Amino acid sequence: MSYTIKEITAQETWAVRHPVLRADRPLATCSMDGDLNADTLHLGLFDSNNLVGVASFMNNQNSQFTGRQYQLRGMGILESHQKKKLGGLLIDAGEEKLKQLKVEVLWCNARIKALNFYLRKGFTISGLPFDIENVGVHYLLSKKLQ
Numbered sequence: 001m002s003y004t005i006k007e008i009t010a011q012e013t014w015a016v017r018h019p020v021l022r023a024d025r026p027l028a029t030c031s032m033d034g035d036l037n038a039d040t041l042h043l044g045l046f047d048s049n050n051l052v053g054v055a056s057f058m059n060n061q062n063s064q065f066t067g068r069q070y071q072l073r074g075m076g077i078l079e080s081h082q083k084k085k086l087g088g089l090l091i092d093a094g095e096e097k098l099k100q101l102k103v104e105v106l107w108c109n110a111r112i113k114a115l116n117f118y119l120r121k122g123f124t125i126s127g128l129p130f131d132i133e134n135v136g137v138h139y140l141l142s143k144k145l146q
């Protein structure tokens, strides 16, 4: 299999965000605050020419952390391509770009189902789990990049 990772638009992420993160909800719920900001980075992972994974990195500060921060949002791999370590490749590629921008902390709100995935990628938990309406229980996670 040959996989490539490249920058995509916010709109292009919807083809993966919708089935894996917003299934059974209207397509418009795929839109996220910050999607169109000039400093937001959307990465797509392609299997040949087919988009199978997405991750978005947004310039968002969280008061729990100090230093220059980005938030990882909309992380998803199509079900057909899960459990092949492809999600990790997207995180690695995003981290490389953020390090060049001198970003010090990458953080995210993680669903319980994805918690082990993020822990394996070197993220650590901050504080207690919390609920996000319509999505479920989440953990605040972060990883130092520099």
Ligand SMILES: CC(C)(COP(=O)(O)OP(=O)(O)OC[C@H]1O[C@@H](n2cnc3c(N)ncnc32)[C@H](O)[C@@H]1OP(=O)(O)O)[C@@H](O)C(=O)NCCC(=O)NCCS
Pocket (backbone or CB within 6 Å): 020, 021, 075, 076, 077, 078, 081, 082, 083, 084, 085, 086, 087, 088, 109, 110, 111, 113, 114, 115, 116, 117
């Ligand atoms: C979470 C997600 C991004 C992980 O991406 P991925 O590329 O599938 O990640 P990995 O392949 O590294 O691992 C996924 C699981 O497959 C398992 N796995 C990996 N290789 C495997 C194999 N050869 N055989 C069986 N299972 C395997 C891993 O143990 C892991 O399970 P765990 O996380 O419960 O421990 C992806 O599953 C996904 O898009 N899920 C739905 C959307 C979602 O929840 N996104 C995160 C929002 S916070």
